[in-house]
Amino acid sequence: xxxxxxxxxxxxxxxxxxxxxxxxxxxxxxxxxxxxxxxxxxxxxxxxxxxxxxxxxxxxxxxxxxxxxxxxxxxxxxxxxxxxxxxxxxxxxxxxxxxxxxxxxxxxxxxxxxxxxxxxxxxxxxxxxxxxxxxxxxxxxxxxxxxxxxxxxxxxxxxxxxxxxxxxxxxxxxxxxxxxxxxxxxxxxxxxxxxxxxxxxxxxxxxxxxxxxxxxxxxxxxxxxxxxxxxxxxxxxxxxxxxxxxxxxxxxxxxxxxxxxxxxxxxxxxxxxxxxxxxxxxxxxxxxxxxxxxxxxxxxxxxxxxxxxxxxxxxxxxxxxxxxxxxxxxxxxxxxx
Amino acid sequence: xxxxxxxxxxxxxxxxxxxxxxxxxxxxxxxxxxxxxxxxxxxxxxxxxxxxxxxxxxxxxxxxxxxxxxxxxxxxxxxxxxxxxxxxxxxxxxxxxxxxxxxxxxxxxxxxxxxxxx
Numbered sequence: 001x002x003x004x005x006x007x008x009x010x011x012x013x014x015x016x017x018x019x020x021x022x023x024x025x026x027x028x029x030x031x032x033x034x035x036x037x038x039x040x041x042x043x044x045x046x047x048x049x050x051x052x053x054x055x056x057x058x059x060x061x062x063x064x065x066x067x068x069x070x071x072x073x074x075x076x077x078x079x080x081x082x083x084x085x086x087x088x089x090x091x092x093x094x095x096x097x098x099x100x101x102x103x104x105x106x107x108x109x110x111x112x113x114x115x116x117x118x119x120x121x122x123x124x125x126x127x128x129x130x131x132x133x134x135x136x137x138x139x140x141x142x143x144x145x146x147x148x149x150x151x152x153x154x155x156x157x158x159x160x161x162x163x164x165x166x167x168x169x170x171x172x173x174x175x176x177x178x179x180x181x182x183x184x185x186x187x188x189x190x191x192x193x194x195x196x197x198x199x200x201x202x203x204x205x206x207x208x209x210x211x212x213x214x215x216x217x218x219x220x221x222x223x224x225x226x227x228x229x230x231x232x233x234x235x236x237x238x239x240x241x242x243x244x245x246x247x248x249x250x251x252x253x254x255x256x257x258x259x260x261x262x263x264x265x266x267x268x269x270x271x272x273x274x275x276x277x278x279x280x281x282x283x284x285x286x287x288x289x290x291x292x293x294x295x296x297x298x299x300x301x302x303x304x305x306x307x308x309x310x311x312x313x314x315x316x317x318x319x320x321x322x323x324x325x326x327x328x329x330x331x332x333x334x335x336x337x
Numbered sequence: 338x339x340x341x342x343x344x345x346x347x348x349x350x351x352x353x354x355x356x357x358x359x360x361x362x363x364x365x366x367x368x369x370x371x372x373x374x375x376x377x378x379x380x381x382x383x384x385x386x387x388x389x390x391x392x393x394x395x396x397x398x399x400x401x402x403x404x405x406x407x408x409x410x411x412x413x414x415x416x417x418x419x420x421x422x423x424x425x426x427x428x429x430x431x432x433x434x435x436x437x438x439x440x441x442x443x444x445x446x447x448x449x450x451x452x453x454x455x
Contacts, residue, residue: 007340014340022348026355072359076367080376081388092356099352103345123344130415131345151390152378164397167404174411181418243379248363252356310454313400317452321407321443325436328414335422336429 005116013114021122025102032290033258034064040298047302074247079150082244086149091245091252094142097135098259104128105266106190106275108282120282121190128189129181132267133174136222139260140166143224143241146253150244158240161230161309168316169221169228175324176214179331180204180271193275205272210327212272214320216293219268221316223260226301230309265293399451410439 007014038053038060045052053060078084108120125131140163147159181187183204184195196202205212221228232240242253269275269289278285307315377385413435421428446452 007343018344019347022344022351026348026351030355072363072366074363074367075369076360076364077371077375079378080373081378088360092353092360095356096349096352099355100345100348103348122348123341125341150378151388153380153391156391156393160393160397164400167408168400171404171407171411174408175414178411178414178418181415182421185419185422187415187419238379238381247367248359252359313452313454317403318447325440328418329433329436332421332429332432336426 002112002115002117005113005118010114010116013116017113017118018122021120022103025107025122026099029099029102029259029262030255032262033255034068036258036261036294037067037254038064039294040301043295043298044302047299068251071248071251076247076249077244079152079244081151083149083151086145087244088249090142090146090149091249091256092142093145094139094256095252095259097138097142098256098263101132101135101263102266104131104189105263105270105286106193107286108276119190120276124188124190126186126188129177129187132263133170136170139256140170142256146245147241150241152244154237154239154243155241158230158232158237158243162224162241165224165228165230165312165316166222168313169218169320172316172320172324173215173218173222175321176211176218176327177271178324179208179211179327182328182331182335183207189270189275192271193277196274197277200274200277203272203274203277208272208327208331210323212268214324214327215271216268216296218316218320219264220297220300221312223257223264225257225261225297227304227307228312229306230312261294261297262290265290265297268293396454403446403451406442407439410435 003009005014005017041063042052042060053063056062056066078087103122104125106119106121106124110117110119112118143162143166144159147155147157147162150156180192184192186192186195196204224230224232230240232242237243242250245253266286266289269286273289276282276286278288280288380386414432417424417428417432424431
């Protein structure tokens with residue numbers, strides 16, 4: 001049985017493997033972000049009997065690269081009345097938490113490198129879920145800051161709406177996850193994956209169907225996707241908190257939105273669908289589960305109209321919050337009796 | 338400790354470099370032709386009315402306050418959930434009392450109309 005690679009038994013190998021894992025995960029996330037925009041336009045196009053992008057490259061496959069290059073060379077407008085420092089800081093404050101949340105997602109079991117066992121995750125925190133919630137909380141700051149710093153009425157309304165929406169649904173999302181920890185007895189994502197190992201029937205989606213539904217819906221609201229995209233409701237707020245943004249800063253908001261979709265899909269797969277468990281190699285299983293949820297989110301966008309703000313708050317506080325609490329009580333009662 | 342958090346530090350560095358780098362790149366290479374109208378806040382092309390530094394509905398503050406109260410409840414539930422199987426019946430009743438006290442506050446807030454949006 002080979003030893004686990006750690007900082008004490010081979011520091012240089014440990015550091016190089018760590019950097020390699022981080023770079024691979026980062027590049028994969030950036031690639032998925034780029035091609036998620038393509039997939040979204042293609043899928044929604046097909047659902048609305050349009051073709052989507054077709055002109056750039058075969059089947060329009062070069063469209064994300066063309067979009068990226070275009071945004072790189074656009075004029076970077078900073079409105080005269082805006083708070084400049086906060087205005088420039090805001091898009092980065094949204095993007096960075098979105099990208100660093102993937103650090104705790106386990107994407108496979110173990111591989112052997114140079115005679116040592118290397119676990120397939122960037123890091124395994126014993127408070128993994130709290131880390132994810134903390135990073136999700138940081139994302140709110142970026143949006144509020146963007147809305148306020150723009151000094152634009154639409155942006156301000158979009159930013160404040162978004163803050164109220166995200167904190168309301170963070171509550172329900174946080175409470176719906178608790179039932180999972182009561183079963184797994186750990187907050188580490190590796191531990192949660194191990195607790196679901198064995199058979200497909202051990203996956204928490206079967207023992208916690210209500211928590212699964214609540215978590216998917218509330219996360220959709222937390223990442224501001226349709227039908228909960230009120231912060232950027234284009235028919236009433238132009239584009240909400242990103243109205244004043246242009247060039248690469250605008251692109252950062254979009255990259256953050258898609259990165260958040262990846263993160264939420266990965267967390268849902270880890271908490272409820274056994275993470276990297278499945279018929280293929282670990283990372284491929286996880287990617288397939290992520291793609292499934294991203295397709296679901298795009299499908300929902302093509303299907304549902306936007307909810308009204310009072311309906312949104314009604315659902316968050318009067319439906320999802322009590323249901324999440326009820327689920328905790330039911331789970332507790334089942335475990336005790 | 339270092340072993341768990343060092344990768345996060347490296348990842349934060351890469352993410353920050355990526356964000357700062359792409360913004361700087363577009364700032365350097367993009368055209369710069371500012372004009373007074375272009376730099377004004379967007380209001381659908383109409384002349385500006387007042388400023389955006391306005392007062393907004395007090396409802397949003399109430400939501401923020403309620404969020405803090407209920408989020409603290411959720412934070413208490415996390416460690417409880419992890420040791421729940423070991424606590425057994427005692428933990429169940431203990432947390433039941435805690436949740437009932439909070440439910441009283443929740444019902445009060447609901448009846449007072451703090452969760453209504455018109």
